[in-house]
Amino acid sequence: MKKRYVTLLSLVCLLMFSMQVGFAAETPAKLPNVKILATGGTIAGSGASSTTTVGYTAAVFPVDALINGVPELKQVANVSGEQISQIASENMTNQVWLKLAKRVNELLASDDVDGIVVTHGTDTIEETAYFLNLVVKSNKPVVIVGAMRPPTAMSADGAMNLYNSVILAGSKEARGKGVMVCMNDAINGAREVTKTNTALLDTFRAPELGYLGYMQAGKAHFYKESTRKHTTKSEFDVRNLTDLPQVDIVYEHANVSRVAVDAFVAAGAKGIVCAGVGDGSLANPVKDALVDAQKQGIAIVRSSRTGNGIVARNGEANDDALHFSASDTLNPQKARILLMLALTKTNDPAEIQRIFWEY
Numbered sequence: 001m002k003k004r005y006v007t008l009l010s011l012v013c014l015l016m017f018s019m020q021v022g023f024a025a026e027t028p029a030k031l032p033n034v035k036i037l038a039t040g041g042t043i044a045g046s047g048a049s050s051t052t053t054v055g056y057t058a059a060v061f062p063v064d065a066l067i068n069g070v071p072e073l074k075q076v077a078n079v080s081g082e083q084i085s086q087i088a089s090e091n092m093t094n095q096v097w098l099k100l101a102k103r104v105n106e107l108l109a110s111d112d113v114d115g116i117v118v119t120h121g122t123d124t125i126e127e128t129a130y131f132l133n134l135v136v137k138s139n140k141p142v143v144i145v146g147a148m149r150p151p152t153a154m155s156a157d158g159a160m161n162l163y164n165s166v167i168l169a170g171s172k173e174a175r176g177k178g179v180m181v182c183m184n185d186a187i188n189g190a191r192e193v194t195k196t197n198t199a200l201l202d203t204f205r206a207p208e209l210g211y212l213g214y215m216q217a218g219k220a221h222f223y224k225e226s227t228r229k230h231t232t233k234s235e236f237d238v239r240n241l242t243d244l245p246q247v248d249i250v251y252e253h254a255n256v257s258r259v260a261v262d263a264f265v266a267a268g269a270k271g272i273v274c275a276g277v278g279d280g281s282l283a284n285p286v287k288d289a290l291v292d293a294q295k296q297g298i299a300i301v302r303s304s305r306t307g308n309g310i311v312a313r314n315g316e317a318n319d320d321a322l323h324f325s326a327s328d329t330l331n332p333q334k335a336r337i338l339l340m341l342a343l344t345k346t347n348d349p350a351e352i353q354r355i356f357w358e359y
Contacts, residue, residue, distance in 0.1 A: 032114040032170030035107050036081040036162075037100065038063035039128075041089050041121025043158040045150035054199070056150045058088035058121055066119060069151060070159045076218065077170045089121025089146075092128060094244045094340075100128070101135045101238050108138035115141040115169030119162065122146040122195060122203070125181060129190035130334045133179040133230045134341055134359065135238045141174035144181045144190075148201050157184065157201050164215040173220045177212065178230040187213040189226045191359075194307065194331060208308050208329075229358050236341045245343040247271035247336045250286065251305060258289035265292075271299040271339045275332035280304045280311040287317065294323050299343060299352055303327035303335045313353065325353040 038044065040059030044066060047056035061069075063081035073079050084103065085096050100118065107113045120128055129144045136142055145165040147158030165182040168174050179190040184202045192206035205211075213222035229235075238244075248264040250272055264272055272293060276282055280302035282290065294300050302324055304311050313319050313326040327335040335356075342355045 032077050033112055034077040034079050034115050034117060034166050034169045035113050036063055036067060036079055036117045036119065036166070037084050037103060037107075038066065038081060038119045039085045039089070039092075039096065039100065039121070040087040041119060041125075041146050042150055043119050043121075043145065043147035043162070044086070045147075045152075047150045047152045050152065050154045053149050053153050056152070058150075059086045061151065062086070063119070066151075066158075066162065070162055072163055073166050076163070077166050079166060084118075087121070089124040089128075092121075092124045097128065097131050098238055098241060098244070101132055104132060104142060105135075105137050105239060108136065108140045108142075113140070115143070115171075115174070117162070117165045117169045118142070118144045120144050120146050122148060122183075124333075125204075126190070126193050126195060127333050127337060129179050129181050129193065131337050131341075133190035134234050134236050134338065136179060136231045137234075137237070137239075139176045139232055141169045141171065141177070142179045143169045143174070144179065145183060147183075148199065148203060160185075164218075167218055168215060168220050171220050173222055176231075177222070177225050180212065182215065185215045186211050187215065187220065187222070191226055191228055191230070191330075191334070234359070236344065238341075238344075241344065244340045245270040247273065247299075247340045247343070249273045249275055249332045249336055251275045251332075252277050252281075252283060252286060256283045256286055258285040261286060261289035261293060265289075265296065265298060269293075269298060270343055271301065271336075273301045273303050273327070273332050273335045273339060275303050275305040276311075276316070277305060279309070279316045280326065281316040290324070291322060297347065299339060299347060299349065300324045301327050301335050301339050301352070301356070303330060303332040305332065307331050319353075323349040325349055325356055328356050330356070 044061040045058040046060040143165040149156045161183045181188045181193045192209045197203040248269045250260045311326045342352050
């Protein structure tokens with residue numbers, strides 16, 4: 001009897017040990033699968049010395065070097081990378097956007113991908129983020145990340161930014177939040193985020209509406225989310241598009257003329273965003289030129305160079321009579337993106353205004 005009891009006890013212990021080993025073996029498989037799509041930028045840049053934080057060369061290191069440079073990534077996700085482009089982000093184009101968006105949608109349609117991280121230069125990171133926010137067809141997290149200092153510099157910020165972004169992209173908490181920008185331990189929504197300083201590490205902010213949350217101790221902490229349509233609720237689909245309509249931005253200032261508007265019209269613009277003064281106010285020469293452009297079928301949107309606040313419809317211009325649209329709170333560069341996508345569906349000013357209120 002005693003021998004049988006010892007044998008039974010041994011079997012139980014062996015079973016428990018096997019289960020523990022099995023659980024330990026399964027742990028790596030439970031890590032999220034995160035794809036890193038690289039486009040270039042400072043995060044992949046190189047400087048002449050460890051103190052070079054300006055005048056460096058952007059877009060030098062390939063995606064594999066970025067991943068290998070942060071070995072801690074393997075502890076938080078199963079990561080793999082693809083090189084979409086290798087450019088400084090001031091050279092970002094509509095064609096790269098379309099290539100990136102199509103690849104993001106392809107990857108997120110797979111059960112083997114839990115989230116996407118896009119490495120990007122900071123100069124136009126907010127524009128790429130907002131574009132993807134409008135055309136990604138998944139609730140899975142998409143995180144855009146960059147750096148203000150190249151990886152060759154002292155106190156380079158790219159490694160920690162990338163580490164946090166991979167955690168964020170693999171987290172369940174980030175699902176359904178739309179496209180995000182994760183830098184300097186802050187989580188920003190694509191619609192509201194903007195670059196506010198030329199060089200400081202905390203340059204990315206949403207000045208009026210604030211961060212979505214923070215990254216702390218390897219975990220995402222959310223406090224709010226955007227109420228505007230994005231990703232799966234968006235009506236825009238670029239998966240079959242090969243180009244985007246030409247939309248240009250006219251910047252108003254004292255003593256402004258109509259030259260810029262007329263030049264963009266002559267160059268084939270399908271839409272014009274006016275970065276007006278104050279509440280989207282239009283100087284007479286610019287207003288006259290925009291009226292002439294609208295009569296030729298060119299879509300006109302009034303935004304503001306202030307970068308904050310709602311541009312009131314029928315406020316500083318009679319939008320109803322002029323068949324113009326107001327940008328709501330979108331800054332000029334983001335209003336341009338939304339107008340481009342709107343023009344893939346309609347040229348009706350009333351419909352375009354509806355789109356600006358909803359997105």
